[in-house]
Amino acid sequence: MEENSIKNILNTAKSEHTLTKPDIVNLLQNGGDALINAADSVRRKYIGDGVYIRALIEFSNYCTRTCYYCGLRAENNRVHRYRMSPEEIAANSYAAIEKGFKTIVLQSGEDCGFSVDEVCRVIERIKKKDVAVTLSLGEKSFEEYSRLKSAGADRYLLRIETANKELYKKYHPKMSFENRLRCLEDLRKLGYEVGTGSLIGLEGQTVEMIAEDVLFFKEIDADMLGIGVFIPHPDTPLGTAAAGDFNLTLRMIAICRLLLPDINIPATTAMETLKPEGRKLALSAGANVVMLNAAENVDYKKEYSIYPDKAGVNERLEESLSALEISLAKIGRKIIMSSGFRYNNRCG
Numbered sequence: 648m649e650e651n652s653i654k655n656i657l658n659t660a661k662s663e664h665t666l667t668k669p670d671i672v673n674l675l676q677n678g679g680d681a682l683i684n685a686a687d688s689v690r691r692k693y694i695g696d697g698v699y700i701r702a703l704i705e706f707s708n709y710c711t712r713t714c715y716y717c718g719l720r721a722e723n724n725r726v727h728r729y730r731m732s733p734e735e736i737a738a739n740s741y742a743a744i745e746k747g748f749k750t751i752v753l754q755s756g757e758d759c760g761f762s763v764d765e766v767c768r769v770i771e772r773i774k775k776k777d778v779a780v781t782l783s784l785g786e787k788s789f790e791e792y793s794r795l796k797s798a799g800a801d802r803y804l805l806r807i808e809t810a811n812k813e814l815y816k817k818y819h820p821k822m823s824f825e826n827r828l829r830c831l832e833d834l835r836k837l838g839y840e841v842g843t844g845s846l847i848g849l850e851g852q853t854v855e856m857i858a859e860d861v862l863f864f865k866e867i868d869a870d871m872l873g874i875g876v877f878i879p880h881p882d883t884p885l886g887t888a889a890a891g892d893f894n895l896t897l898r899m900i901a902i903c904r905l906l907l908p909d910i911n912i913p914a915t916t917a918m919e920t921l922k923p924e925g926r927k928l929a930l931s932a933g934a935n936v937v938m939l940n941a942a943e944n945v946d947y948k949k950e951y952s953i954y955p956d957k958a959g960v961n962e963r964l965e966e967s968l969s970a971l972e973i974s975l976a977k978i979g980r981k982i983i984m985s986s987g988f989r990y991n992n993r994c995g
């Protein structure tokens with residue numbers, strides 16, 4: 648009986664790309680291989696077997712926020728803080744561009760020591776080359792997002808983390824859920840491709856709340872979705888909490904692919920960190936993007952410790968790239984050296 652109804656739900660999802668909240672909850676709880684395979688086939692239909700790669704430059708780990716789960720929270724004084732110079736960021740970007748990367752992702756904590764003007768100058772330098780620039784710098788004003796866009800930024804990542812206001816409040820002291828929504832709306836108005844996403848496995852998070860995250864992504868028509876799995880960091884208030892459920896996160900990725908068939912979904916580093924081959928499993932459950940860390944100085948990668956034992960921190964970019972090529976070949980996939988905007992995908 649249950650198997651049949653899962654089958655029906657998947658048929659609806661595959662043809663209409665919409666589902667009710669109870670159906671999403673059912674899939675989150677009971678979706679097995681059939682769910683994963685349905686997402687994989689929708690991914691193949693809309694996007695093909697290519698995997699977009701992005702060069703990630705985590706240019707500063709300073710952060711003024713105190714999110715309870717994150718190792719970079721301002722109150723963690725065991726992190727060695729660093730801030731790359733604009734020259735270093737440009738040099739790292741150019742090195743990645745020479746290796747063929749067509750998207751540079753600039754990410755940092757919410758660092759007030761790095762002005763928006765400085766970031767604008769860096770964007771202008773990178774945009775002299777024919778590449779897309781994605782930013783992930785946290786909450787800013789409309790005017791700041793506007794200046795960054797004018798400097799040449801194409802996309803922006805800002806996870807809602809959870810679309811449930813109460814849960815959001817619990818984990819983000821002194822932050823405002825309304826302001827986060829405002830940021831996502833402003834980014835859209837300004838013409839960015841907008842990425843958001845959520846963190847799976849926070850204590851107090853129910854499957855109903857995760858289903859609401861999916862409906863939220865659908866409602867705002869997110870162009871990119873980073874679905875992370877919670878990994879406890881010892882130097883945070885959640886240091887002794889249990890890690891999130893890998894398979895639940897995989898099902899979440901699959902459902903997002905079914906409902907937003909043409910968007911870009913990365914196989915996140917958190918998935919690879921929590922489980923060996925986690926990245927490959929995510930790519931086989933709907934994901935189509937991999938972000939590789941492009942910092943030439945490996946010490947920076949280690950210090951960007953959002954959670955402990957992050958996968959790949961000791962690898963150089965060329966090593967990560969060839970390891971990725973080999974593992975993709977095993978699942979019949981291949982790297983595509985393209986800037987990989989969402990509109991490049993709409994071929995379903």
Ligand code: 5AD
Pocket residue numbers: 716717718806808845846875876877878879880917953954
């Ligand atoms: N485990 C997994 N993901 C985390 N993030 C922050 N802390 C953790 C953690 N302990 C994620 C957040 C943030 C992204 C940059 O990293 O979702 O948006």
